[in-house]
Amino acid sequence: MSTRSDDALIALRKIQRMTELASKRLAQTAGLTPSQMTVLRMLEEQGELSAGHVAEITQLKHATITSLVDKLEARGLIARRRCDTDRRKVWLSLLPAGKTALSVAPDPLHETFATRFDKLPDWQQSMLVAALERSARLLDAEELDAAPFLDIGDLG
Known part of the structure; x- marks a missing residue:
């Protein structure tokens, strides 16, 4: 392997490790995954939302949202x-325990990234996106389903 490929792999590993560390910190402080916290924040900011709208905004599959909502509801963080008028439609709302969980949760890594990324000049943003998309292709990961937040998955 070339030194540049080592440097690239080290950078990718650092991103992976930071994602893992941030997810573990969130799990330890609030008992949430980044995707769960994203849903709670959406409900806090926008009030009652349909599960379909949450799936659309988060870019998560409906089955993933259903599982996530099941877990949040079981913990008493949201109501469903x-x-x-349409029995297929499900409305979600934040409960006081959900507000409490949000109050102790650290800022999610994807929000920190987005804030800093948005401050970069357009040309740097374009170059970063192109480099990351190329990296995904090099790893045969371009077809994987992914939402726009950094999450290592379920808590268990």
């Missing part, structure tokens, strides 16, 4: 209710 069926729409009166």
